[in-house]
Amino acid sequence: MARIIRDEDITIELIKNKTVAVIGYGSQGEAQAKNIRDSGIKTIIGLRREGSSWKKAAEEGFEVYEIGEAVRRGNIIMMLLPDPVQPKVYEEHVAENISKGSTLVFAHAFNIHYRQIVPAPWLDVVLVAPKAPGPALRDAYVHGTGVPGLIAVHQDYTGNASKIVRELAKAIGLSRIGLIESSFKEEVETDLFGEQAVLCGGVSSLIKSGFEVLVEAGYQPEVAYFEVLNELKLIVDLIWAKGLSGMWQAVSDTAKYGGLTRGPYLIDEEVKKKMKKLLEDIQSGVFAREWVLENNSNQVVLKTLMERERNHLIEVIGSKIRSLVGK
Ligand code: NAD
Ligand code: MG
Numbered sequence: 144m145a146r147i148i149r150d151e152d153i154t155i156e157l158i159k160n161k162t163v164a165v166i167g168y169g170s171q172g173e174a175q176a177k178n179i180r181d182s183g184i185k186t187i188i189g190l191r192r193e194g195s196s197w198k199k200a201a202e203e204g205f206e207v208y209e210i211g212e213a214v215r216r217g218n219i220i221m222m223l224l225p226d227p228v229q230p231k232v233y234e235e236h237v238a239e240n241i242s243k244g245s246t247l248v249f250a251h252a253f254n255i256h257y258r259q260i261v262p263a264p265w266l267d268v269v270l271v272a273p274k275a276p277g278p279a280l281r282d283a284y285v286h287g288t289g290v291p292g293l294i295a296v297h298q299d300y301t302g303n304a305s306k307i308v309r310e311l312a313k314a315i316g317l318s319r320i321g322l323i324e325s326s327f328k329e330e331v332e333t334d335l336f337g338e339q340a341v342l343c344g345g346v347s348s349l350i351k352s353g354f355e356v357l358v359e360a361g362y363q364p365e366v367a368y369f370e371v372l373n374e375l376k377l378i379v380d381l382i383w384a385k386g387l388s389g390m391w392q393a394v395s396d397t398a399k400y401g402g403l404t405r406g407p408y409l410i411d412e413e414v415k416k417k418m419k420k421l422l423e424d425i426q427s428g429v430f431a432r433e434w435v436l437e438n439n440s441n442q443v444v445l446k447t448l449m450e451r452e453r454n455h456l457i458e459v460i461g462s463k464i465r466s467l468v469g470k
Contacts, residue, residue, distance in 0.1 A: 354371050
């Protein structure tokens with residue numbers, strides 16, 4: 144079992160007099176920069192001058208610099224750009240400007256674990272990975288709470304890396320809920336598996352298949368939509384708040400019996416075998432190679448699949464229904 148580290152286990156000392164340079168002001172960049180600033184630590188932003196976030200960050204009271212300049216001014220450099228653009232930005236603007244003994248921070252382990260970025264040996268390289276999207280992270284912080292997160296150390300040049308990463312995670316608000324000590328390998332492999340097998344890939348495919356089966360059998364698409372998509376939120380909210388048993392408690396005995404007997408028939412050993420194959424491709428780097436090549440070819444497959452997804456009947460029906468209820 145993992146040890147959960149909480150606020151009371153961490154005293155902010157080492158990062159108090161440092162300057163945190165947050166590179167990127169998107170989902171995570173904005174949220175983390177604001178949280179760190181509100182925790183009393185000097186925070187500056189590094190961006191492209193022509194980029195759209197420059198004005199926003201400046202209006203929200205931050206000192207904003209070109210990426211290279213922000214890296215020169217900071218001692219803690221946080222790489223909060225989209226993962227596919229990080230290697231090029233690192234090579235062009237970070238590598239030559241980062242000073243010896245600085246802390247290089249990632250929010251996702253992909254580029255380090257799969258060696259798309261290989262930092263100099265005279266840097267501390269750490270991971271602070273919030274397990275929530277940026278807006279939720281900021282919202283929780285403002286309301287006095289936080290979201291959980293993983294921390295890890297890849298390279299400890301100064302001998303202080305593991306203390307610094309904890310202090311930083313506290314400043315972001317993650318230890319208000321709980322921090323888990325992990326590794327770059329564990330973070331990236333579980334993150335990719337989760338989003339492929341269960342969260343994004345698994346759930347969306349399950350919804351679409353269920354919808355298609357009902358519609359192909361002649362049921363009205365609106366009824367199918369409510370059944371397999373809309374109600375899913377209620378079930379997931381229950382599971383989230385009270386666990387699987389809490390969910391089973393809340394549904395009818397018919398749903399209990401049907402679900403407990405038919406669920407494992409559907410998601411059977413074959414599906415589990417396929418899940419293991421997904422994990423194997425992640426562990427071996429096969430998926431990472433595919434994704435790097437996809438980015439080098441301008442995301443041609445991704446764009447095509449997204450277009451196909453937007454045109455699926457469930458999306459057409461869904462936007463009609465959601466506009467009726469004002470969403
Ligand atoms: P994002 O797409 O929201 O980041 C956008 C920012 O990057 C903007 O400021 C934009 O101007 C800048 N940017 C985009 N392309 C650029 C380029 N070519 N050169 C320079 N700047 C560029 O990114 P995000 O979702 O916040 O992800 C940042 C990191 O956080 C990633 O490593 C990601 O894996 C990690 N992460 C994200 C989430 C999440 O829910 N979004 C959760 C946990 C970890
Ligand atoms: Mg994820």
